[in-house]
Amino acid sequence: MKDIADIRRQYGTDQLHQADLHENPMEQFKLWLGQAIESNLFTDPTAMNVATVDNDGMPSQRIVLLKKYDDSGFTFFTNLKSNKAMQLADNNKISLHFGWLSLERQVIIRGEAHKLSVAENAQYFLSRPRDSQLAAWASHQSKTVATRKLLEQAFVQMKNKFSNGDIPLPDFWGGYKVKPVSIEFWQGRENRLHDRFVYKLNEQGEWFIQRVQP
Structure with missing residues (x-):
């Protein structure tokens, strides 16, 4: 078996410049998600890794499908008695990760998860x-x-x-909307000098962009 430490490749099929970013991160996400879907490289382009933390501070991750997004946040559905739901009941801070690796792209979202209304749950469930x-x-x-x-x-x-x-609609089934406080767009580049831009909310509820080092 090949030594996994030797498994690597060079990135660089694309690049990301701050001047090309939309001022609204949800519009930038819409662009990248659309390109992931249209590329036909992904069986589940809306699949995202959902990370939560339990009472002992132990993180858990699982793949969930994104079902809606707009300026107010990202929506997914689950059993409300599942591990993730129990953890969110105690600590609603959450991270979402989209790994579109064939495009050498990642999107990392951090925020808080809030339950949807019964009406919103029923609309999607049906x-x-x-x-x-x-x-x-x-x-x-x-x-x-x-x-x-x-x-x-x-x-x-x-x-x-x-x-x-x-x-x-089961009373133990429903959705969450993740209201982001930061959204990172990651583009693979040569020699691991990746392009990373993070949108963050300021105290006025406005987004500002920072480049961070890889």
């Missing part, structure tokens, strides 16, 4: 495929299960239970 709605009812996310067969049986039970009509 737009999901029916089997995804059933899975939300069947799975007690993050809880132990002895076998996969038990999970599949729970899915069938939910399918029978809700065989007629719409599937109601």
Whole structure:
């Protein structure tokens, strides 16, 4: 097996200049996300790593799909009794990471997560495929299960239970909006001298941009 310390490559397919950045980081994110989608290089271009911290200060990470974004923040959905939800209940500070590595790009968001309203949760839940709605009812996310067969049986039970009509919104399922306080755009460059620009909010709620060293 090859020594993993020797696995490396040179970056430099693109570059990033402050003059080219949009003054609004959400518009810059929209541009980069659109390019990631249009590149057809990613199976899940909206996939993001969501990092939270438990009561002992131990961080946890998992991949979640971004479902909406606008000037007010980034939205994702989950089981409200999952590990991530329990950790956010105690400490709502959160980090999101998009790794579009085939484009030699990363976006790192730091902020606070706030629960969506029941109406917002219901609107999205009812737009999901029916089997995804059933899975939300069947799975007690993050809880132990002895076998996969038990999970599949729970899915069938939910399918029978809700065989007629719409599937109601579970009271243990919903979304969060992450309101950012900083957003970093990272572009790989030659010799590890990467371009990194961080948008931060000032006390007046306005964004300002800083270049940081790689």
